[in-house]
Amino acid sequence: MRSEQALDQWEAKTYRVQGLTCPNCAATFERNVKSLPGVKEAKVNFGAAKLTVWGEATIDELEQAGAFEQLTIREERERTVRPEPFWKRKENRNVYVAAALLAIGWTASAAGSGRLAVAAYVAAIVIGGYSLFRAGFRNLIRWQFDMNTLMTIAVLGAAAIGEWQEGAVVVILFAISEALERYSMENARWSIASLMEMAPDEATIRRGAEEVTVPVEDVRVGDVMIVKPGGKIAMDGIVISGASTVNEAAITGESLPVEKAPGAAVFAGTLNGEGFLEVEVTKRADETTVAKMIDLVEEAQAERAPSQAFVDRFARYYTPFIIAVALLIAVVPPLVMDGAWLDWVYRGLAVLVIGCPCALVISTPVAIVTAIGNAARRGVLIKGGAHLEQIGRLRAVALDKTGTLTKGKPAVTDVIVYEGTREQLLAIAAAIEKRSQHPLASAIVRRAEEEGTPFLDVPVGEFQSLTGQGVKAVVGSETYYIGSPALLTGLIGELPGEAEQQIAVFRSEGKTVMAVGTANRLLGLVAAADPLRPSAPDTIAALRRLGVAEIAMVTGDHRQTAQAIGRQAGVSDVRAGLLPEEKLAAIRELKQRCGITAMVGDGVNDAPALAAADVGVAMGGAGTDTALETADVVLMADDLRQLPYTIHLGRRTLAIVKQNIAIALGFKVLALVAAVPGWLTLWLAVFADMGATLLVTLNSMRLLRVKG
Structure with a gap:
């Protein structure tokens, strides 16, 4: 692909492609689009069935480029229509006519009318x-x-040696196989495309004294949107008036x-x-x-998983190998062993048919597309097949404490005053902490507000965050520090004995x-408690049942506090008092000792640790742009229970990919073995290829049933 700098001058336009069923066909379509006169570059996302074009091309030109597969091109934001039932599809009419013929x-053959039969x-x-x-x-x-090339040669070869009936059966079975494959892939993609149906096309907006209904594309940031009882919310925003309950299952998976x-x-x-x-629309x-x-999931479907890369490399050598084997079977026995030409040519054609790599090539992408789609509908964004496979191989999980194992909303429980x-x-404390983003x-600010403490008028200057320790600022003419007891110990030496005892109790x-x-x-101590999530103990137990060998808590909090939370959650490996660079070192140590490691945090803090982990998992990504953009996996709901589900899905996906590859290759091997003694007929070869493709697709559909 051309460099991004070279393409910046050209507008990129994205389209949806209907009828794209095979990665090889996607590659051919991409080449055809690139050859169009006004197109500078093109990229096909097979998993999401999308085409991105740099340059100029009409929809008619794009459909002409995809005419070899009868592809249909639609605008990207055009509403997706649920796939029609298999038997109602227009493109299948030729199959019905051919089957009748x-x-x-x-019938004619049975009645002795050979010419009519032919x-x-x-x-x-x-x-x-x-x-x-x-x-x-x-x-x-x-x-x-x-x-298509292999099947064309096989059918023409069958006709050339007078096997008209076999040729007709091969054509019909192949057409049925293609139609079923197309239908299955479109249904797999529907799980993502249907997400577009969740948001309404129109929104009711208050402009002046009037309420007007306008297309969502015409709604501006800052407009006031009216949401009536029982209605769907059309835009992201902030409630400025009213109170209600909202079902956010479509976004977070939480019912x-x-x-x-x-x-x-x-x-x-x-x-x-x-x-x-x-x-108020934001x-x-x-x-x-x-x-x-939707954009992130569709981009994820374009990412090639390691297993898919292996299959593609294998298929690159497999197809020429099959053609060579078919040629040798057709030619060598008649030349060397005086075999019958018609008999051995027929066997060679059968090998050629079974050589179609469709089931093998589709074995990985159909599973990845299905799994990522299922996860998205349950409020989990997985940004690519590579991350999905890594999740399936996880051996260790490191969890942040605040906001992950705990609710992330600490409340002040005690205030001890010494001066x-x-x-x-x-x-x-509240005047200074008002300038901080820490939970x-x-x-502290909430407690001051609850008690009616006048802190908003306190003059604060020179505010500074002290990484991993606390904050400092000038109030009046004096500098104040708020943070860990270690911060004050470093400033004034030993704390009073009474304070040390109280700290230990807290x-x-x-x-x-x-x-x-x-x-x-x-001046004093402030104690706060961040309650453990009720789901944390069950989540930790579920991770152990899934075979996660090592579960660790990594936190900047004090060891005693962290160990108390760890005991409640069931985590024995507690690593406390860590600065950001020490968390990074902890992740690297886990990776070296255990293998593939995930770091679970809030997606904003602990960025080095999240980046260093094999899989960075962000909690509560709904509405958090940073989490959506930086993490490998985003748990949209603020729900720790989505983590075991995600790991379970990854492991099921790995298992099904392996099963699919075994099914595809197993059918080929059996058919090749059957071809040598002449047991493999042309129609049986197509049936085996069709069966392998359908089994691979249906096996992948099982991933839709994986639940939390």
């Missing part, structure tokens, strides 16, 4: 194999050997409704309950969370302790 041929078989071959021959001859001229009040975020595609809401239609989900008054201590800072209770003071004295 084959039946006529059989005429019926020829008509069945021509009508049923029209699209096959068109693609096959084109490829043959270009010296390209794909399944329980979430309460919404002024200040709460809502997402496009979610379902409002019984309340009336006014929502994102355009193409930037909503559901739009990003001054409680109100003064809270006012200074513990928010807890930590034994699983509380996090913050010290407030200046460079030479301790």
Whole structure:
């Protein structure tokens, strides 16, 4: 592909492609589009059935480039239509006519009318194999050997040696196989494409004194959207008036409704309950969370998994090998062993038919597409087949404490004052922490607000975050420090004995302790508790049942506090008091000792550790652009239970990919063995190839049933 700099001057346009069933066909289609006069570059995403074009091309030109497979091109944002039942499809009419002609041929043959039978078989071959021959001859001229080329040679060879009935059966079975394969792939893709149906096409907007209904593309950031009871929310936004419950299962996979009040975020595609809401729109239609989900998942389907790369390399050598074997079977025995030419040519043609690599080539992508689609519908974004395979091979999991094993919403439980008054201590602490994004800072601010402490007017200057330790700022003319007791110990030397005892008590209770003071004295202690998620113990137990060998907690919190949380959660390997670079070292040690390792965090903090892990997993990605963009896996709901589901899905996917490869190769090997003594007929070869393709597809569909 050309460099991104060279393509920047050209507009990229993305389309949806209907009828794309085979990776080889996708590659051929991509080459055809690239050869169009106005096209500078093109890229086909087989998994998502999408085409991106740099340059200029009309839909008619693109459909002409895909005419060899009768591909249909649609605009990217055009609503997807659910695939029609197999028997209703227009493209299958030729198959029905060919099958009827084959039946006529059989009847005529049984009645002794040989000429009528041959005429019926020829008509069945021509009508049923029209699209096959068109693609096959084109490829043959270009010296390209794909399944259409192999099948065309096989059918023409059967006709040449007078096996008209066999040729007709081969054409019909191949056409049925292609139609079923197309139908199965479109149904697999539907699980993603149907996500587009979640968000409404129109939104009701208040403009001035009027309420108007407009297409979502015309809604502007800052507009006020009206959401009536029972209605779907059309855009991402912030509630500014009203209260209700919203079912966010479409985004997060969580079926329980979430309460919404002024200040709460809502997402496009979610379902409002019984309340009336006014929502200020915060994102355009193409930037909503559901739009990003769809884009990320479809990009993920374009990523090639390691197993798929292996299969593609294998298929590159496999097809020429099969052609060579078929040629040797057809030619060598008659020349060397005085065998009958017609007999051995027939066997060679049968080997050629069974050599179609379709089932093998599709064995991995169909499983990956299905698994990623299933995960997305359950609120888990997996950004590619490579990450899915890594998840399936996980041997160790490292979990952050705050916001992962705990709820991430700590509350202040105790305030101990050693100098001054409680109100003064809270006012200074809240005024400083108001400028911090840390959850513990928010807890202090909330407590000050609850107690009515006047902190907003406290003058604060020179605020500075001290990585892994706390914060400092100037209040009035004096510098204050808020952070871990170790921070104050480093400033003033030993803390008073009474304070040390109190800190030990708080930590034994699983509380996090913050010290407030200046460079030479301790003013007080603030203790906060971040309760353990109720699902944490069950999640840890589930991970062990899945065979995760090592589960560790990595946190910057004090060891006593972390160990108390670890005991409650069932995590024995607790690594506490870690700075960001120490968390990174912990991940590297786990990878070296255990193998493939995942790091689970909030997607914003702990970036080095998330990046260093084989799989970075972000919690609560709904509405968090950073998590959506940086993590390999995003658990959209703030629900730890999605983690075991994701690992289970990865392991099932790995198993099914291996089964698919075994099925595809197993059928080929059996058929090749049967070809040597002459047991393999042409129609049985097609039936075996069709059976392998359908089994691989249906086996992959089992991944849709994997649940949390």
